Amino acid sequence: MKLYKILILLLITGVLYLVYTKLTTQKTTKTEIKIYDENRYAIGGVNIDKSKKEISFDAAVRKNTGWVEFLIYVEGYKWLKEECAIVSSVKLSDLQKAFALLDWKLWDDLWYRKTTGLTKSLFVYIELKKKQYPAEGSIKDLIFLGSPYFDTVVLEEGPSNLCSSCPIYPLEQKSIKQEIGKKGYLFNDKLILPVGEKVKIIIRWAM
Numbered sequence: 001m002k003l004y005k006i007l008i009l010l011l012i013t014g015v016l017y018l019v020y021t022k023l024t025t026q027k028t029t030k031t032e033i034k035i036y037d038e039n040r041y042a043i044g045g046v047n048i049d050k051s052k053k054e055i056s057f058d059a060a061v062r063k064n065t066g067w068v069e070f071l072i073y074v075e076g077y078k079w080l081k082e083e084c085a086i087v088s089s090v091k092l093s094d095l096q097k098a099f100a101l102l103d104w105k106l107w108d109d110l111w112y113r114k115t116t117g118l119t120k121s122l123f124v125y126i127e128l129k130k131k132q133y134p135a136e137g138s139i140k141d142l143i144f145l146g147s148p149y150f151d152t153v154v155l156e157e158g159p160s161n162l163c164s165s166c167p168i169y170p171l172e173q174k175s176i177k178q179e180i181g182k183k184g185y186l187f188n189d190k191l192i193l194p195v196g197e198k199v200k201i202i203i204r205w206a207m
Helices: 002-024 078-083 092-102 104-111 168-180
Strands: 033-035 040-043 046-049 054-061 070-075 084-091 122-128 131-134 198-205
Touching: 040 092, 046 092, 054 092, 070 078, 070 092, 078 084, 084 092, 084 198, 092 104
Parallel strands: 070 084
Antiparallel strands: 033 040, 040 046, 046 054, 054 084, 054 198, 122 131, 122 198
């Protein structure tokens, strides 16, 4: 009986070791940065045009009716994906860098979810088949742009980003839901975006 328990213990230890090894040796993906000229850049899939004060990236429609937590999702806080209508594979960390490149003070206000003259001058548009439609609402209610309290853990590339069962995960969800409240986004019935349709998100800073 003791031998059986020892064998089971060794088997469990071996499995845990394999999982640990796989996670700790997982390669992180480096963001590609392109510089087209003094005003135009690309960080991953996020495009920045400083002369137009514009940020843009590709996305796809997931839901087109009813209520959602946010209109647009970018890759980062994975549990939010199911609560957004338009999803993009661009990284939240790359979008954050794009805002900082546009204007550092603007990004600081956005990160701390402040409503200031800078943030109120941001407007979001959805481009579908070369036509642009304005998204109603302030940007902080349209896109979750991260949290100064959880970004270090959640957006860190590599194995720590995979731990949805970690103790901090439910705390992260609860805290962020309390922070954003129950505003959410209700679709405008006048604009029906076909589910699965590819769109472009354009963010313009009118300053």
